[in-house]
Amino acid sequence: MSLTKGSGPFGEHPAGSFNFDPHRPEYVLYLEHTPRRVRVILGGATVADSTDVRLLHPPGRTPTYLFPRQDVRAELFERSERRRSDPAMGEGTYWTVRAGDRRAVDAAYSFEQPPEPAAAVAGLVAFDWDSMDGVFEEDEEVFVHPRDPYTRIDVLRSSRHVQVRIGDVVVADSTRPRMLIESGLPVRYYLLREDVRTELLEPSYTTTRCPYKGIAHYWSLRLGERLEKDLVWTYPEPFHDAEAVRGLLCFVAERVDLDVRHDDGRE
Numbered sequence: 038m039s040l041t042k043g044s045g046p047f048g049e050h051p052a053g054s055f056n057f058d059p060h061r062p063e064y065v066l067y068l069e070h071t072p073r074r075v076r077v078i079l080g081g082a083t084v085a086d087s088t089d090v091r092l093l094h095p096p097g098r099t100p101t102y103l104f105p106r107q108d109v110r111a112e113l114f115e116r117s118e119r120r121r122s123d124p125a126m127g128e129g130t131y132w133t134v135r136a137g138d139r140r141a142v143d144a145a146y147s148f149e150q151p152p153e154p155a156a157a158v159a160g161l162v163a164f165d166w167d168s169m170d171g172v173f174e175e176d177e178e179v180f181v182h183p184r185d186p187y188t189r190i191d192v193l194r195s196s197r198h199v200q201v202r203i204g205d206v207v208v209a210d211s212t213r214p215r216m217l218i219e220s221g222l223p224v225r226y227y228l229l230r231e232d233v234r235t236e237l238l239e240p241s242y243t244t245t246r247c248p249y250k251g252i253a254h255y256w257s258l259r260l261g262e263r264l265e266k267d268l269v270w271t272y273p274e275p276f277h278d279a280e281a282v283r284g285l286l287c288f289v290a291e292r293v294d295l296d297v298r299h300d301d302g303r304e
Contacts, residue, residue, distance in 0.1 A: 039100055040094045041098070042096075047094075064125045065096050066094065068092070068094075070089070073174045075174055075183075077104075078173070079170050080139030081136070081170075082110070082113070084164075085164065086108060087105060087109075090102050090104055091161060093158065094185075096124075096125060100182060100185050103162065104162045104164075105162075114134060115134075116130075126151045126152070134164075143168075144165045145164050146162070146163055147162045166181065182248060183248070188220045192215050192280075193215065193216045195216050199297050200295075201288050201296075202294040202296070208258060211228045214226040215285060226290075226297065227285035228287070230285075238259075239259055250278060251272050253270040254272075256269040256270070265292065268292060269286050269288055270286075270287055270289075271285060271286050
């Protein structure tokens, strides 16, 4: 789902191949400027605000923003005893951030003296997003991690025959799925509710967030005494990239028997 993660060109399992021998993925870094103004909020205070942010693509992980030190409110930082070594960037220094009535432990970090190949990250500050109250690109809140400019989502109408089974029981059957193709991730098949045995579904309190698609709401599926928890998800109010799957249902393909065939029966 990015340059350095998953099936991206420098990820753990590249989808393609180069005509040269790239560096080992765990040492590949890609750093670029972003035109976005980025703000980080904690306890009602803006702890970072910059129009000179860098977007770092680290090996095997999603991208993260790095802020120049002058754009961070360092007076809110308390040095932490935590240290973590990164194979590409060296030893990380951590801070606890205090703002208002909030205290975010080890929520800011920097690589003060990285190896020479990673010198461009020296002194730049990153934040643990889960510890912050909000991160904004311009005036829009962004969830989980920065949107990767190299990630793309396409939703295609299809006439493939999609059948979902649990054991011997068919729980969904459709010839009008929508294929959601997201960079570096498996194809997901979203189905109309009329093509799913919704009488088997029970609402769950589970939600997850995606920076590209929005907030997913989950359903569990019950077959007699058997409960498959959080087996189905839907985006009731998706972001614009996923608007075409609004309200449609998708199964966790890794937990069901998913059979996808063409009109002529080819798999």
